[in-house]
Amino acid sequence: MKRWLQEKLTKKPLHQSDFTKDISTKPRTSRKLSDAIEVRTSSSIDQQGQSPSICDLPDDILLLILRYLSPADETFYSFPRVCRRFRNVSCQLSHYGHRSTIKIGPEDTISFKLFTTLMKEFANHIQTVDFSGCDDVTDQVIHTVAKTCRHLKQLYLTGCGQLTNVGLKVVARYLHELESLDVSLCPWITASGIFLVVTSVGRSLKKLHMNNCLGMRSCGLIAFSLGKYCPKLTHLTLAWTPEFGLQPPAVQLNLIKFSTRCHRVEYMDISYNECHTLDLAELEHNCPRLKHLKAHHVFKDNSLTSLRNGFLQLTRLDLTDNWRLADRGLSLIVEHCPLLMELILTRCYDLRGRGIVLTISSCENLRSLKVNFCFYMDEKALEWVGTMSKSLTHMDVSHNVNISPITLRNISEVRKSHKRAPVEIITGGCPKITRSSSRFK
Template sequence: MQSFLHPVHKRKSEEICDTDAKFSCSVESEEDAYKSDFHICDLPDSILLKIFRYLSHKELLLSVALVCQNFNALTKDPHLWRYINLQGLLKVTDKTLVHVTTISNNVLSVNLTDSKFITDEGVIQMTSKCRHLQRLKLVRCLEISTAGMAAIAQNCRFLQFLNLDCCTRLTDEALSQIGNGCSMLQTLYLDQCLNISDKGVENVAKGCHKIKALSIGQLPQLTDHSLDAISEHCPEMEQFNCMSSGFSGQGLGMYIGRWKKLHFLEVSDMKVVNDCVVKAIVSKSPAITDLNLSLCRNVTDVGVESIVRYLPHLKRCYMAACQITDAGLKLFAENCKKLISVDFGWCVAVTDEGAQAVCDSLPVLRHAGLVRCDKMTLKKSLELCENFPRIHVSNLWLDLQRLMQAYQNKDKASRNKELCSECHQQMGMVDVSAFTEYLAAEERGEKIEAS
């Protein structure tokens, strides 16, 4: 049939048809591409390496390297092994350690936390290859002793961070080696290294003048002699933890005040810490932003008065199990507007009034620990949670309510029974009838007016 379209319209119609044909071809080609057998192994090596950088070394060793020969070769790229983290591997031996630390000639960080099979020999071989090492974590590496520390001191002159928590075979001689060889060290953890004494701590302090962060928690054998040496030889201290150590109250008040840049301090679980000691410390350390006095049961509202007076920049304060009342909480609410996180758990005198004051008056507060403040009511806890969604209010009732999320796949009866049992056994709550009533009301869709 002859077309009755004007010549111009005819040309436009032909152009449209051509466009439709091209579009149809492009759709078909896309569908063909979609149907083609594309595999991740077809990606360029450069893209695969970028993906592998998001994986842990455990995943690289135990999964990726076993996929194919190409993946195995790519997992040995030196850029993937500059910051080595072997924490979580079930059995890391000296052979494994030496293998992974020789892939790159510029290893900067090694984490061997809980690698209980690593010995001094493995550390000696590793440090001989990792001359530029800056960070090393040997937490709970129970076979490491003086020989390993000597190798670290000799070969790792650029070391800045060293974590030796719970390395129970370390002695004063091992610390002397660190003091002699690691002059650039800035952060040192020695918690629960029970075989060291004042002499070892003094030798470290004398040799490592640049230390800014030191943790010597749970070392009751240490005396004020250690504290004196640290404060004298490490004047740039910014973070200090001596939880459960053997220092006297007088020593704490006298020596900690020497550190004008100190902003983090933990002196928790120390019977010698009372209101007078708190005042002696904070009056000389106005830069403190993080303070942990938990389990210092001789600290009362009088100590709080000193804290709010001398620490204008306080952001985090933890005073669990101290003798704090609503009056102390109101002091924080009125004077410490920069507080982000507080913990008054097990302060048995705290009531609804104190908790309300803290939540009302602290504009940037994000966490309020109120576990086992038994004079608080369930009603007030729920009100705080509802009225202050920006604040994570933590107490017995709310934590148990959150715990229910872990039991969603169980029937309600067994779940509630298990929750009440955990409430009784782990949190020390003797009478769980109120919580049982709350759960029953929740199942019925009712709101409970608890007191």
């Protein structure tokens, strides 16, 4: 007791300066109004026993989150089952609901059960299904899609190696609103399967792609069925790629039967298919709306004499690998193509220059010209094309043995003197042009 009293009596009393010193040494912290609001809201949440959740997010944020979900994710089809609000949000989903597109690639891992559930959940919204590159897609998968999504308009099956005519039979039975079908690189698809499709859904079919189909050997039947049952057809591709074999399976393409009733065709690819003289003449007469023609290794110079009026609406012409096409044949094709804007003549070895000059004279709107790998194209003809063409902006003369820096310099000087737009000339592989000057403007 005595010791405690002695300590109290001997203890130094506190002065006011001590308090001010302590206050001045402490760091001063400033608080904003937003900090106070956050503290207040967090304290109120703690008092009520609640915490923030995904339900507090607005619909726009939920839609933004759902856009990054893949159909292979279980969250994608489980989300609309949470509540009525989430279901309404999923129906407005811009990536899979509003755009109505389901795209499953070869790298996506998705079970058949999940795929079936996905089809049922979005059956009323799906209009496009893309299985491109999926070699494990079978006729059973196509049966699920066709039977569930009756309003499907676009079906892409490129590279589906297990697809047969049975799957196309299901498509013909259920998808009566189909507008676009792609069965390229499907080796088991034959003419009979395509015939079933066009006889059932041909009235609405607008695009049909059948490139590199090994089973397409009876082209006469295909051409006739398309012309009779597909009056709205605008896009047709029946091409063959040389990498799959030297001899194309579709050795004869009867354009007379095809073009008789398909008057709305705008895009056509008949590469590596043999065509008769009368076929091309009928195509010219019966397809006045043709805008893009792709015909690799098709024409011969002596097979174009029957052309009369030309393709008046043609804007893009690709004649790559027409080795037997000379200047006379080229002039017959482009003589009556006033709207032509792009001309591709890659590896047309017999061209010398006269046909190019006539092309520039007939096609005043030409903007792009590719004559790469035309080894012996005349230098004077190329110079005339580069200087006299008013609309030309791109010219590819790669691997030409005649063109020289003098030609390029003359083209540049003449265009500047006439105040015309510069032309980009690609001269890669030309032996007279150095590597540092492979591009001229």
